[in-house]
Amino acid sequence: SRTDRIVFKLFGKDPNHFPNGGLRPQILNWLSHSPTDIESYIRPGCIILTVYLRLEESTWQELQDDLSSSLSRLLAISDDAFWRSGWVYTRVQHRIAFIYNGQIVLDAALPLTSRNHSWIGSVTPIAVSVSEKVQFIVKGYNLSRPTARLLCALEGKYLPQEATSDLLDSEHKEIQCLAFPCSVPDIAGRGFLEVEDHGLSGDFFPFIVAEQDVCLEIRTLESAVEASEFSDDSLVSSDKMGMKNQVLNFIHEMGWLLRRCSLRSRLSHTDLNSEIFPLTRFRWLMEFSMDHDWCAVVKKLLDVLFDGNVGSGEYSSVELAVLDMGLLHRAVRRRCRQMVELLLRYVPKQPIKKGSDRVLFRPDVVGPAGLTPLHIVASSDGSENLLDALTDDPGLVGVKAWKTLRDDAGSTPEDYAYLRGHYSYINLVQKKIEKIADTGHVVLDIPNVPTDINSNQKQNGNLKPTKLSSFQIGKTNVRPIKMQRPCIACDQQLSCRNSSLSLVYRPTMLSILAIAAIDRKGQAKAPRLGNALDRGPYCEEGQERNVINTTRGVCVRTLQQQNNRDAVFEIEMLSFMFTVKRMTTSGKRKQQR
Incomplete structure (x- = not known):
């Protein structure tokens, strides 16, 4: 049709x-x-x-x-x-x-071969913003005749022409170019530029009236219309005529849809079902827009759909109808990151269903053969930016599905990446997985942890501990301290130890607790060691002392650079308490011997 x-x-x-x-x-x-x-x-x-x-x-x-x-x-x-x-x-x-x-x-x-009648070949712009003064450039044949005149019709009315049409220069001698200025009212829809000759109707050309971002994208079709009408190569022109017919069909169909929306908004909700736009025609508009990577037009169409202006056809709801279109799969195959990001973040203005997830397009949506957009991207070369977008959705569904979601053959997107040798994809997602894991908390059960120690309490020796059930450390708040010498010393101690002994020993625990005792604001939290260090074997006494002193020195120097005297005091207290505990335990062992 x-x-x-x-x-x-x-x-x-x-x-x-x-x-x-x-x-x-x-x-x-x-x-x-x-x-x-x-x-x-x-x-x-x-x-x-x-x-x-x-x-x-x-x-x-x-x-x-x-x-x-x-x-x-x-x-x-x-x-x-x-x-x-x-x-x-x-x-x-x-x-x-x-x-x-x-x-x-x-x-x-009428004789089709002769060019004695008035005829419109192209119009620019083919899309104009609402409430805008616009100057149409009309190209065609016999437009400047004294017996010919241009008319502009929009939503049942003819718009007044603000000035006399001016004849402009044209690249082709036979083609005439006219400027036609007029003001567009605040009505979205479709209009027509018509030419009349000898008082009888001639040719016409449609245009769209919509939002500015929608118009900018639709106007990319203007070059295809002009190339089809004014090409000197007959073979090339015949091929491009098919493109022009598609452009005109899109303008007409988009115009009918916008007109339906305008009529429904003006009606007092009576007999609205008669003005529902058919789903099959809406699907064609959506596919045409997707094939041209028009993000603003696609968003406009989705808004129109969920405003109740389009029928659901054979589907039980418009949500199922739009999901069956496979828009996210199509955007991924076209490698359009902007479209992928638009769909992942699109939320209908009206809730889809009460209590349901308002996110409509998810990266784990299943297509033919159980393939998701993640599977398609994982098997495609040069699609790292698309994978980055798919694993950056608001619900982090893409990251979670990377290693778990399987197609009909039982393969995950990560399996596809391994098979194609896309190790950069694997590393990209793995970093995001680790980043998500790092946002958790580590809980250390350390009894009798003082919550606050001020300078007056230190001078008076009046330390009143407050018993807490646990000591929580946010991973993202911990700033790692570079320790070159202690790490080498620890490695040497580990290499000398018996293989049957545990790799976790007291100096390592001390350094962990010392670092963990400092929060992001630089305030010290000094846990009492008590029986918390009574687990795990000791290394030899001299080796242990060297590692303790080295670790303490690094912590103290770092805190002194930050001018945090309270924290330095707490580290010194930790070291002292650990030394006393070690000497006490060593004395007990000698008595037992």
């Missing part, structure tokens, strides 16, 4: 002569209610009725091939003299007919 128009010019009549009930029911009855969309414009003077219709291609062909028979049916179903009196001029595509007092006196085809 496609959009075209039927033009009636009724001489000697005015709107007072309209039949009861209007002309729309008669036209729909004449066409057997086959139009899926209809829009009409009436100009004063002798009535010029322009009816834009969306009909099946076979219906248009029937009207054009046998216009006389079609008009005879219109005269037959008319109950009054509106169509049977006076002169009526009719045009369908390139065929015209005249009716006089109910009799068809002329039915002829």
